[in-house]
Amino acid sequence: MNKSLWHIRNYKNWFISDTAEALAKNMRTFAIPLVAFEISQSESIAGILTAIEATLVMILTPIGGVLVDMLDRKKMMYSLGCVGFVLSLITAFLLCIEPNVLVFSLLIILFGIFTGLLGGSNDAILKSLIPETLFPSAQAVRESREATLDLSGGVISGLLYNISNATIFVASSLSYLISAFATIPIKTASIKHLKKVPAQKHSQTNLLRTFLNHLREGWDWCSHKPTFLSAMLIGAFVNISFVMLLTGSRIMLAASGTSSVLIGLINTGMGISAFIGSIFAIQLVNRIRTGLLIVLCLAFTTLCYVPLLFQSSFPYLLIVTSLTGLPVPALNAALYGFLFGKTPDNMQGRASAVFETSVGLASAMTPALVGPILQLDNGFTLIILLTIIFSFLSVLTALCSKIRTIPHTTMWDEVTL
Known part of the structure; x- marks a missing residue:
């Protein structure tokens, strides 16, 4: 099946374009907090700029979804x-001549706006470029690609940044350029149906109104599903703790003069452990009752954070962040598998939009809190304490809700959300 997939020219062009764009985005995400701290010497500014881009992307992505249609x-x-090529080149040029926090902030805002508004087109176009029977294979290939980028992206970004802070944006601009050129050969004939929205029946205002109505309906539906609401809380708490630890670690290590190559190893370590965890995820989901597995995964992650209260040197950070990646695949398979497995087909899109927006906004704004805390005495210790608290709240939510009672996968048909 994969062999047939790679014989489709449209798919190969799309894959090159999407991979180059994903690599460029990974490099930029790695560089933003490091560059922000380097040119401002302020942990607060580094955290705020990191939060600004992530928050803009989360807020504008739903609007971008409307534009995609x-x-x-x-x-x-x-x-x-x-746009990514131009903005990346401008950023690299700025960093070479005279780094300026205000101009860099403006560029980060522009990155967030255009990524949020245009980024959804890569996902949306795929299904129209290949036969429906090959779509699952394409998704599997993409998941493998994402895992590869997670494993290598941190090291590549660290090595580039170690040369200079401008080098990583030069590399990012080249990736965006490759992405743009790879898009050109894609045959538009296979996506003509995207233009068949009759102007008489569906004005842009009506499409936006339809989108807002769908989002409201999604909120109404989710708000009457206690298990769904509990899962949203768990997802928010888990994401906040992860982002707090990773962003806090990056800024703290940068402030202490740690090599960017070593900082990049943190993501690589987490990616390797997540890959190992994915090997055993299916076995765990099939052997352990779903609710119990969710609680165990959350508890394991929380316990992993505790040693950092007493020792936060780089080797300990690398070990802890790597360990926290182990239960992620099993947790996602159990919690999200049940959540969206029990969501009706006609609510999948709306429920997903509600879930991702709620969980994503919480974690996107977290770096803005991390920066100022790091400037306090024992700031990183306080970050770890808050990380543990939010992670513990995820365990508490699971224990105090219907999440803990979710039965084995063979009995999912017997329960409801």
Whole structure:
């Protein structure tokens, strides 16, 4: 099946474009807190700028989803590559001549805006480029690609940043350029149906109103599902603790003069352990009662954080962050598998939008809190304490809700959300 997939020229062009864009985004995400601290010497500014881009992306992504259904997706992909190329080059040029916090902040805001508005086109166009029977294979290939980027992205970004802070943005601009050029050969004939939204029946205002109505319906549905609400809380607490630890570690290590190559190893360590965890995830989900597995995964992660209260040197950070990646695949398979497995087909999109927006916004704004805390005496210790508290809240939510009572996968048909 994969062999047939790779014989589709449209798919190969899309894969090159999407991979190059994902690599560019990974490099930029790695660099933002490090560059922000380097040119400002302020942990607060580093945290705030990291939060600004992530928050803008989360807020604008739903609007971008509406644009994806209104505009030519190939042109949106091409525009994303071109805009990313230009912004990355400008950023690299700025860092070479005279780094300026205000100008850098403006560029980060522009990155967030265009990523949020245009980034959804890559996902949306895929299904129209390949036969429906090959779509699951394409998704599996993409998951493997994401795992590879997670494993290598941190080291690559660290090595580039170690040369200079501008080098990583030069590399990012080249990736965006490759993404834009790879989009050009994609045959638009296979996506003509995207333009068949009759102007008489669906004005842009009506499409936006439809989107807002769907989001409201999603909120109404989710608010009457206690297990769904509990899962949203758990997801928010887990994401906040992860982002707090990773962002806090990056800024703290940068402030202490740690090599960017070593900082990049933190993501690599987590990626390796998550890959190992994924090997055993299916076995754990099939052998352990779902509710119990969720609680055990959350408890394991919480316990992993505790040693950092007493020792937070780089080797300990690397070990702890790596260990926290182990239960992630099993946790996702158990919690999200049940959650969306029990969500009706006609609510999948709306429920997913509600879940991702709620959970994503909470973690996106977290870096803005991390920066100022790091400037306090024993700031990183306080970050670890808050990380443990939020992680413990996820365990508490699971224990005090219907999450803990979710039965084995063979009995999911007998329960409801």
